[in-house]
Amino acid sequence: MRSQPARYVGSMLRQKVVIAGGSGFLGISLACHLAKHGASVVILSRRPPKVTGPWQHVGWDGRSLGPWQQELHEATGVVNLAGRSVDCVKTPEHRDEILRSRVEATLVLGEAMRVVESPPPVWVQMSTAHIYGDPPSLVCTETSPPGYGLAPFVGRAWEEAFASGVLPSQRGVVLRTSFVLGRNRGAGGGALTTLARLARLGLGGRVGRGSQGMSWLHEEDMNRLFARALTDSNMRGAYIATAPTPVSQVDFMRAMRRAVGMPIGLPAPAWMVRFGAHWLLRTDPELALCGRYVVSQRLQSEGFEFRFAQLAPALKDLLQRH
Numbered sequence: 001m002r003s004q005p006a007r008y009v010g011s012m013l014r015q016k017v018v019i020a021g022g023s024g025f026l027g028i029s030l031a032c033h034l035a036k037h038g039a040s041v042v043i044l045s046r047r048p049p050k051v052t053g054p055w056q057h058v059g060w061d062g063r064s065l066g067p068w069q070q071e072l073h074e075a076t077g078v079v080n081l082a083g084r085s086v087d088c089v090k091t092p093e094h095r096d097e098i099l100r101s102r103v104e105a106t107l108v109l110g111e112a113m114r115v116v117e118s119p120p121p122v123w124v125q126m127s128t129a130h131i132y133g134d135p136p137s138l139v140c141t142e143t144s145p146p147g148y149g150l151a152p153f154v155g156r157a158w159e160e161a162f163a164s165g166v167l168p169s170q171r172g173v174v175l176r177t178s179f180v181l182g183r184n185r186g187a188g189g190g191a192l193t194t195l196a197r198l199a200r201l202g203l204g205g206r207v208g209r210g211s212q213g214m215s216w217l218h219e220e221d222m223n224r225l226f227a228r229a230l231t232d233s234n235m236r237g238a239y240i241a242t243a244p245t246p247v248s249q250v251d252f253m254r255a256m257r258r259a260v261g262m263p264i265g266l267p268a269p270a271w272m273v274r275f276g277a278h279w280l281l282r283t284d285p286e287l288a289l290c291g292r293y294v295v296s297q298r299l300q301s302e303g304f305e306f307r308f309a310q311l312a313p314a315l316k317d318l319l320q321r322h
C-alpha cells in the first residue's frame with residue numbers, strides 16, 4: 001500500500017460509493033470526505049440523515065430487498081456500516097438488535113449483489129476491534145484469535161455474514177475498527193463527545209483499574225483508510241483499523257484533560273461507574289471498565305501513513321477547535 005495522494009484523488013473523482021448505514025457519525029464523516037474528493041455518494045439508511053450534505057439518501061429497511069438495490073448497479077464501491085449502536089444498556093432486546101442489525105443488513109447486501117446486473121467490484125465491511133475481547137494487557141494483532149463475550153460473538157457473526165455475501169469476483173476488505181475519535185457534524189460524534197464532557201466537568205480520571213487499553217483512531221485516518229480500501233487493489237481481507245499507539249485508560253484521560261484544559265480528573269471506582277453508567281448515562285459500564293490494546297501489523301507492513309499516530313495531537317485537533 002503506497003501513499004499517493006494524486007492517484008487517490010484522481011481515482012475518487014470517478015467513484016460512486018454506496019454507504020449502507022451511512023446516516024450516523026462515521027457515515028456522515030465518510031460521505032463528507034469522499035464527496036470532498038470528488039466521489040458521488042449514496043447513503044442507505046432507514047431514516048434520512050439528520051443533516052443535509054453532498055449525498056443522496058435512499059431508504060431501505062436493512063433486511064429486505066427493495067428499490068434501493070438498484071443503487072448498487074454500476075456503483076464503484078460499497079461500504080457497509082449498518083448496525084445498532086452498542087452504546088446502550090445491554091437488555092436482551094438490545095443484544096438481539098445489536099446482532100441482528102449487523103448480520104441482517106450484511107446478508108441482504110449480499111443478496112442484492114446477486115440480483116443487480118453490474119455489482120460494485122469492491123465491498124468494504126465494517127467490523128470491530130472488540131472481536132478480540134477484553135484482554136487486560138495483551139496486544140492483539142490481525143492474527144490474534146477472537147475473544148470471549150457478546151462483542152466477539154457479534155463481530156464473528158458479522159464477518160461470517162460478510163464472507164457469505166461477498167461475491168467471488170469482488171474484492172472484500174474488512175476493517176476491525178477501534179474507538180474512532182471525531183467531530184459531531186449533526187449526526188452524532190461517537191463516544192468522544194461524552195468523554196470530553198466528563199473531562200470538562202473534572203470527572204475525567206481513572207476508571208476502575210485504569211490499566212484497560214484504549215485503542216483509538218482519528219476520523220481523518222479512518223476516512224483515508226476507507227478511501228484507500230476502496231481504491232487500492234492490493235488491499236484485501238481483514239485489517240485492524242487503529243492508530244499504532246494504543247494507551248491505557250489513565251493515559252487516555254490524562255491526554256484528554258490536557259486537551260480540554262482541565263487540571264482535575266476525579267477517579268471513578270468500578271462500583272461508581274456501574275451505578276452511573278446504568279442509571280445516569282443509560283449505557284453499558286463495561287464499555288468504560290474494559291478495553292483492549294490492538295495494533296495493525298498489516299497496515300504497518302503495507303505502509304499506511306497515519307496523519308495522527310499519537311493521541312495528544314489527535315485530541316488537540318478535535319477538541320481545541322470546538
Ligand SMILES: NC(=O)c1ccc[n+]([C@@H]2O[C@H](COP(=O)([O-])OP(=O)(O)OC[C@H]3O[C@@H](n4cnc5c(N)ncnc54)[C@H](OP(=O)(O)O)[C@@H]3O)[C@@H](O)[C@H]2O)c1
Nearest residue numbers: 021022023024025026045046047062082083084101177180
Ligand atoms: N464509532 C466508532 O468508534 C466505531 C468503532 C468501531 C465500529 N463501529 C461500527 O461502525 C458502524 C457505524 O458507527 P457509527 O458510530 O457511525 O454509528 P451510528 O452513528 O450509531 O450509525 C449507525 C448506522 O447504522 C444504522 N442502523 C442503526 N440501527 C440499525 C438497524 N437496526 N438496522 C439497520 N441499520 C441500522 C443507522 O441508520 P438508521 O437507524 O437510520 O437505519 C446508522 O446509519 C456501526 O456498525 C458501529 O458498530 C463504530
